[in-house]
Amino acid sequence: MTARRCLTLLLSALLLAPASAQADFSETPTYDFKGEPSCLAPTGAPGEVAIGTTSGARLLQATRAGFVPAGEVKAGEGFTCGSIVARASGAGVIAGTQYYGDSVVAVVRDPGGAWSEPLSIATREGWTPQTVVGAVSDRGDVVVAWLEERSRPENQIRVRVATRAPGQAFGPAKVVHTTTGMGYAQGIDAEVSATGEAVVSWTALDASAKGVPRVMTNVAIVAPDGTVGAIKQVELARSATPSLSVASDGRALFAYVDDSYVTFIERPPGGTFGAPVKLARVTDPGGGAAIARLHDSGAAAIAWSGNYLMQVRMATRPGLGGFRPPVTVAKGDPLPKDFDPFWFSPTFAELSGGITFDNSLFFGEVLTLTADGRALLGVTARGAETYVARLAAAPLTGAAAISAGAGGEFDVPLLTQPFVLADGTPALSWITDVGETRFTLHLATEGGTRPASGPAPRVRFGAPVHRVLDYDDALRLPFTCSGPCSVRAHIVGHEYSDGLETRFSAGSGELRIYSNEPIAAKGGGTVRVRVKYGAPDSVDLKTQTLTVRVTRSSKREPRITGLKAVRRGGSIRVSFRLTDPPSYAPIFISGSPKRDDRGNPLVITTATAERRVKSYRVTLRPADRVRYVTLRTIGEASLPARTTVKVR
Numbered sequence: 178m179t180a181r182r183c184l185t186l187l188l189s190a191l192l193l194a195p196a197s198a199q200a201d202f203s204e205t206p207t208y209d210f211k212g213e214p215s216c217l218a219p220t221g222a223p224g225e226v227a228i229g230t231t232s233g234a235r236l237l238q239a240t241r242a243g244f245v246p247a248g249e250v251k252a253g254e255g256f257t258c259g260s261i262v263a264r265a266s267g268a269g270v271i272a273g274t275q276y277y278g279d280s281v282v283a284v285v286r287d288p289g290g291a292w293s294e295p296l297s298i299a300t301r302e303g304w305t306p307q308t309v310v311g312a313v314s315d316r317g318d319v320v321v322a323w324l325e326e327r328s329r330p331e332n333q334i335r336v337r338v339a340t341r342a343p344g345q346a347f348g349p350a351k352v353v354h355t356t357t358g359m360g361y362a363q364g365i366d367a368e369v370s371a372t373g374e375a376v377v378s379w380t381a382l383d384a385s386a387k388g389v390p391r392v393m394t395n396v397a398i399v400a401p402d403g404t405v406g407a408i409k410q411v412e413l414a415r416s417a418t419p420s421l422s423v424a425s426d427g428r429a430l431f432a433y434v435d436d437s438y439v440t441f442i443e444r445p446p447g448g449t450f451g452a453p454v455k456l457a458r459v460t461d462p463g464g465g466a467a468i469a470r471l472h473d474s475g476a477a478a479i480a481w482s483g484n485y486l487m488q489v490r491m492a493t494r495p496g497l498g499g500f501r502p503p504v505t506v507a508k509g510d511p512l513p514k515d516f517d518p519f520w521f522s523p524t525f526a527e528l529s530g531g532i533t534f535d536n537s538l539f540f541g542e543v544l545t546l547t548a549d550g551r552a553l554l555g556v557t558a559r560g561a562e563t564y565v566a567r568l569a570a571a572p573l574t575g576a577a578a579i580s581a582g583a584g585g586e587f588d589v590p591l592l593t594q595p596f597v598l599a600d601g602t603p604a605l606s607w608i609t610d611v612g613e614t615r616f617t618l619h620l621a622t623e624g625g626t627r628p629a630s631g632p633a634p635r636v637r638f639g640a641p642v643h644r645v646l647d648y649d650d651a652l653r654l655p656f657t658c659s660g661p662c663s664v665r666a667h668i669v670g671h672e673y674s675d676g677l678e679t680r681f682s683a684g685s686g687e688l689r690i691y692s693n694e695p696i697a698a699k700g701g702g703t704v705r706v707r708v709k710y711g712a713p714d715s716v717d718l719k720t721q722t723l724t725v726r727v728t729r730s731s732k733r734e735p736r737i738t739g740l741k742a743v744r745r746g747g748s749i750r751v752s753f754r755l756t757d758p759p760s761y762a763p764i765f766i767s768g769s770p771k772r773d774d775r776g777n778p779l780v781i782t783t784a785t786a787e788r789r790v791k792s793y794r795v796t797l798r799p800a801d802r803v804r805y806v807t808l809r810t811i812g813e814a815s816l817p818a819r820t821t822v823k824v825r
Contacts, residue, residue: 202622202625203627204625209618213229216229224599229256229273230258231256234252241626254276259311271285271311273309275297281300287317299350310366315425318369318373318401321339336377338377354405371426378394380394396431398449411435422469428471430469431469434459437459438455441454456500461509463484464483466482470545478552489569490506491552507556518777524781525765546573547601554595555569557591567605568595594607633715636708639656641654646730651691652706653688653689664708665677666688666707667690670705673692679713705724735755736757736816742825755791763810767781767807768803772821805821806822806823
């Protein structure tokens with residue numbers, strides 16, 4: 178299964194249903210670039226968008242007519258971008274590593290000034306920098322924070338920071354925290370106030386004790402002179418990424434999802450973080466991810482999304498005080514009838530090293546507050562047959578959000594991020610992946626303008642490459658284009674199916690359409706294929722429905738037979754056979770005291786289905802209370818999702 182197919186089918190299953198679009202919200206001309214979408218984001222300066230490069234950053238200015246190049250910033254050879262952020266005053270910082278991790282560097286811009294030369298902040302010194310972030314205040318205070326690791330003499334993780342006053346040099350790098358026994362560091366965040374005071378947060382997986390690894394998130398306050406204050410530590414039930422926001426006066430808001438609740442802690446200017454406050458319950462079985470944004474006035478917004486059902490909600494406040502009741506930004510999917518809570522159980526989390534669903538495709542830096550009192554949230558949303566980039570705008574007074582969508586004709590919109598143009602117009606940017614190293618950056622705004630599309634390419638489809646399909650085969654359709662074209666197709670009547678191919682010149686190509694169910698029916702027949710095509714950057718598409726005759730091959734689908742569970746002292750020997758095994762499929766075997774383990778088994782082990790292996794034996798231990806054994810598979814639709822037998 179290709180990466181594109183996995184991504185498409187995953188998003189088909191999880192993404193949101195869109196709200197109605199505003200008529201005046203339209204897409205502008207796109208911007209193509211090569212490389213990696215490192216650090217790609219609106220910087221925070223009005224209309225400014227940055228793309229990280231191997232030598233620094235490329236800056237663009239977004240307007241209602243599209244993107245305008247705004248120069249290159251050099252950060253040195255072998256640069257790996259960590260973050261690019263700026264403020265409305267023009268102050269900015271580009272932070273990352275140089276020479277592939279040998280040193281931490283930054284490039285800074287003071288209000289109204291130009292970008293500096295690369296500034297060396299710290300060298301490797303036996304520790305390898307992993308993740309670098311930077312932050313800047315309106316007056317030009319800068320903090321750069323990073324996680325670094327070493328394995329000798331023992332496995333350790335260290336957090337370091339360096340700060341800079343406006344117009345001054347960086348002070349010496351300071352160690353915020355050093356720890357041992359961590360499985361791995363998950364992320365770091367940093368913000369800085371206009372007083373020069375910085376707040377740093379980081380999250381790591383603690384695997385030092387037996388049982389489920391603990392997810393620990395930490396928040397530290399760093400004084401302008403680099404002195405590190407007391408560290409506040411919060412243990413999370415899941416590995417959901419928390420979110421930090423700091424106002425100019427030093428007020429800080431830190432939000433996270435824990436134990437099925439959106440929770441936040443807040444710090445007054447010059448004070449310490451208070452007790453956790455539960456804001457709203459998250460009913461999603463996969464937990465959720467939250468993001469917080471704080472305005473200098475004390476106004477704030479916290480948005481969150483369920484990791485599985487993907488409902489999006491947001492709570493706001495117009496100033497200091499309590500948050501208004503949450504509003505629903507986008508409805509989530511209903512819980513499937515065949516939902517299995519096993520995949521979200523603590524036992525499975527322990528088996529997978531504490532890693533659970535992380536909504537990284539949806540959540541990132543996707544929430545911003547505007548000067549006119551609105552919270553802007555960007556999401557990727559599921560439409561009828563494809564996906565759209567969606568902008569939700571909610572007044573901080575707590576009124577319902579207004580939603581507008583664009584794009585998504587030929588690919589999944591990713592890194593969907595809201596911001597405002599220089600004239601205050603709300604805007605939304607996102608990228609689409611059109612090749613191994615080729616990306617397209619999109620922009621949509623209120624009142625956006627786009628040149629009229631030229632003539633659509635002529636596209637002709639041929640007979641399928643194979644009319645006899647195995648149960649797991651894609652439908653392969655050859656096509657020819659008279660010019661550059663993108664072609665997308667779905668199998669009519671299939672819940673999740675998709676195929677996409679782009680050509681950048683006239684010629685022939687092959688469209689492969691994948692589905693989560695067999696495309697060809699037993700006994701043969703026809704399938705209807707709905708095709709959309711046009712120029713790669715077109716929003717004016719041609720639609721055609723093809724009727725294709727295919728039949729199913731004699732290849733048999735995999736089957737599990739002879740599942741047995743036999744007690745042997747304090748353990749249970751589990752055996753089974755795979756008839757016509759697939760090439761690869763993970764298998765999970767668990768034991769419980771009842772037939773329905775309700776997603777919380779006592780013990781679990783794994784096996785892997787392989788083409789040449791037909792017989793399997795595994796052992797469950799300890800198994801004193803186990804009375805039933807359940808076998809589950811994932812990634813192979815033809816195998817049963819769950820089979821349970823009683824222990825003999």
